[in-house]
Amino acid sequence: MDSLSSRVKKVFEHCDKSLEQIIIVNTGAADPNFLYLSGFTSGLFEYSYLLLSQGSVTLLTSVLEYETARSEASKEMKVICINSSKELSEHLEKFADGKKIGINEGFVPYLIYKGIKKRAKPKKIVDISDALLETRIIKDDEEIARIRKAVGITKLALVLIQKEFVEGMTELQLASKFDSLSSSLGSEEPSFKTIVCFGKNAALPHHFPDDTKLRRGDFILIDAGAKIRNYCSDLTRTFIFGEEVLKENKDYLEKKRMYDTVKQAQLKAIKAIKPGLKGKDIHNIAQEYIDNAFSGEYRGRFIHSLGHSIGIEVHDGQGFSPNSDLVLKPGMIISVEPGIYLPGFGGVRIEDDILIEDDGALVL
Numbered sequence: 001m002d003s004l005s006s007r008v009k010k011v012f013e014h015c016d017k018s019l020e021q022i023i024i025v026n027t028g029a030a031d032p033n034f035l036y037l038s039g040f041t042s043g044l045f046e047y048s049y050l051l052l053s054q055g056s057v058t059l060l061t062s063v064l065e066y067e068t069a070r071s072e073a074s075k076e077m078k079v080i081c082i083n084s085s086k087e088l089s090e091h092l093e094k095f096a097d098g099k100k101i102g103i104n105e106g107f108v109p110y111l112i113y114k115g116i117k118k119r120a121k122p123k124k125i126v127d128i129s130d131a132l133l134e135t136r137i138i139k140d141d142e143e144i145a146r147i148r149k150a151v152g153i154t155k156l157a158l159v160l161i162q163k164e165f166v167e168g169m170t171e172l173q174l175a176s177k178f179d180s181l182s183s184s185l186g187s188e189e190p191s192f193k194t195i196v197c198f199g200k201n202a203a204l205p206h207h208f209p210d211d212t213k214l215r216r217g218d219f220i221l222i223d224a225g226a227k228i229r230n231y232c233s234d235l236t237r238t239f240i241f242g243e244e245v246l247k248e249n250k251d252y253l254e255k256k257r258m259y260d261t262v263k264q265a266q267l268k269a270i271k272a273i274k275p276g277l278k279g280k281d282i283h284n285i286a287q288e289y290i291d292n293a294f295s296g297e298y299r300g301r302f303i304h305s306l307g308h309s310i311g312i313e314v315h316d317g318q319g320f321s322p323n324s325d326l327v328l329k330p331g332m333i334i335s336v337e338p339g340i341y342l343p344g345f346g347g348v349r350i351e352d353d354i355l356i357e358d359d360g361a362l363v364l
């Protein structure tokens, strides 16, 4: 991993030059920036504060997390155990009194915000969520290694799971088999709730598995991810169940054609990825391919963005969407997931995670 101070330095580089201090609060809902800037891979750190300035990183935490923090903290981080509300106020005031401070407004509940204002007495509080996103969207070597490992596990699980397909099984049963397979391959937890769709359910991009039974000729769509030390993967595969005996079936040919169209759209998009292009340029390549295939038969059936940045969060900020002005840069990891959805019939989505390099995209 980059040293902690270099991550902090990068965040400040993306902020307004007049910003003096940053306070990252981890409440009940973990702020991914807290994980990014602390480097911690264990512990909940509820209501802990990271105090960042150009030259220092200080953690204020409770006795509950103190030992975890001490064992995981890099040598650049000062860890302080807070035992009372009064102590918290004292430390916040010492850090921020009269200064301009930055917070990540999306993760600071109003109650905590008021508390910071009252306790720390800053001159001004500004939102730095954009600077945090801009910093985190470029991955360092340690982050890339973790995501690669997570991707490897999910990819392998998506191959091995095919042995488990049995006529009559339910989506829930297959989802549970997938999760246990993924965990046996080393996933620390699913990066989101595993999506399994049979048949026409595959036309619903975020269908949750239920007791729908698998029938011959059905689409099987699985969208799933693993987590390694806080970092996510996100992949999708679509299969046609019992494909080998379906060759002359009319629906089978239609399904196969949908699949091939999505696959082509994905290949074209991946091939076009280059630093300097914008997120929307890549989305549009896939969109136009799908819209124009087979005299427009699938026009308007690709109904979401082509991809999203992946990291600590499975949707780690921006990506390939119709309006994305994100300028592509080496070190970004983004999913590429075109799809075609025909309500009442089924759907196909194929998703891989790519790393942008100097000369194009590397499929992880």
Ligand SMILES: [Mn+2]
Binding pocket: 234, 235, 308, 335, 337, 351
């Ligand atoms: Mn995705």
